[in-house]
Amino acid sequence: MQHWFSERVTERLLRYAVVDTQSDRSSTSRPTTPGQWDLLNIISSELQDLGITDISVLDEGFLIARIPPTNRRLEQVPAVGFMAHVDTAEDVSGRGVVPQVIKEYTGNDIPLGTSGYVLSPKEHPELLSCVGKDIITADGTTLLGADDKAGIAEIITAAEYLTARPELEHGAVELIFTTDEETGRGMDHFPVEKLRSRYCYTLDGPGRGTMEAECFNALKCDVIFTGVSYHLGNARGRMVNAVTMAASFISMLPQAESPEATDGRFGYYCPLTVTGDAEQASVTVFIRDFDRTEAVRRSEAVEQMARSVQSAFPGGAVRVETLWQYENMYDAISRDPKVLDVLKRSIASAGITPEMTSIRGGTDGARLTAMGIPAPNIFSGGFNYHSRYEWACADYMAEASRVVVETVLQWAREE
Ligand SMILES: [Zn+2]
Structure with missing residues (x-):
């Protein structure tokens, strides 16, 4: 058979x-x-x-x-x-x-x-x-x-x-x-x-x-950075670069909580795509965890990091859109x-x-x-x-x- x-x-x-x-x-x-x-x-x-x-x-x-x-x-x-x-x-x-x-x-x-x-x-x-x-x-x-x-x-x-x-x-x-x-x-x-x-x-x-x-519990955060673009020759003190804001945000994600660094029952953040230019950039972050409260904690942490970037780049703005993908x-x-x-x-x-x-x-x-x-x-x-x-x-x-x-x-x- x-x-x-x-x-x-x-x-x-x-x-x-x-x-x-x-x-x-x-x-x-x-x-x-x-x-x-x-x-x-x-x-x-x-x-x-x-x-x-x-x-x-x-x-x-x-x-x-x-x-x-x-x-x-x-x-x-x-x-x-x-x-x-x-x-x-x-x-x-x-x-x-x-x-x-x-x-x-x-x-x-x-x-x-x-x-x-x-x-x-x-x-x-x-x-x-x-x-x-x-x-x-x-x-x-x-x-x-x-x-x-x-x-x-x-x-x-x-x-x-x-x-x-x-x-x-x-x-x-x-x-x-x-x-x-x-x-x-x-x-x-x-x-x-x-x-x-x-x-x-x-x-x-x-x-x-x-x-x-x-x-996993799965959330997706789209983090959208809005800068102020300027002619690069006169940009000093005026330009706010959305690309730099996005890079600064990504550098805050804990590398020890990435898919590359975890297995078994540990969850993670994963920045999966980056797009944009000096005026607007966006980063998509996947959050995964078996434990629901841990997944929610990570999405709150993403919001916190976004706010930190915003205050470090006066004139720029950061917005987070979070979506539950599955539970x-x-x-x-x-x-x-x-x-x-x-x-x-x-x-x-x-x-x-x-x-x-x-x-x-x-x-x-x-x-x-x-x-x-x-x-x-x-x-x-x-x-x-x-x-x-x-x-x-x-x-x-x-x-x-x-x-x-x-x-x-x-x-x-x-x-
Ligand atoms: Zn399959």
């Missing part, structure tokens, strides 16, 4: 990886790039081929498909959703992906196509846990897109398994495919009222066997522990030891949880996301797909 899953998820990942679905933070269209529609349409026709008839591709950039309960008695089982995103990150190109499959990996360095880049177990020791298994990479010129096309492949393969076996008893299952997860704005327009799921699982985590019910889903999920209990049992019955980890980031699941549908995250078998060194293990992907099947069946057993 593992072999069947492994073949199906690999074949699907290879097919989806070549579709350029990179999202674009600067775009205002929905989804932000047209390639994302292409993959939603491919998914839609694949689901139709599996005999699934209830498929909606929504204008907001979502696909929701439903597999009905096996029989009327199972209508009482809570509907459960599985979710993955079609877009890939902006960090590395996703155009013209050329995936390669390394069969029965030997533990040696893997040349990424002819690019000169090498994926080596010396820098990426997780590779050594996959000796003898099949590994999928790109060719070094792009990312692979296993984040999150591995998740899509796993969900659809699980749907293929279930729809071909009407004797397996389960409740209603929803398959949800989203766009623009990587921009952080994809879920802004999610029509949650169209969903019947009481619980949902996002397949968007790296590695194997992990389940994640905790993510730690832990509290909401732990109020309804069954969603994790069922998952834990399902991972174990797929023969894997479940491991609870925290996401140093967010997922669409965190946004969905905030909308009232608890949505922890499941591993999807990929590594080195957002990088040209991204890779996936076919066996781990197969296991993730089996966890989806097990979870569906487990919910029916619980009733």
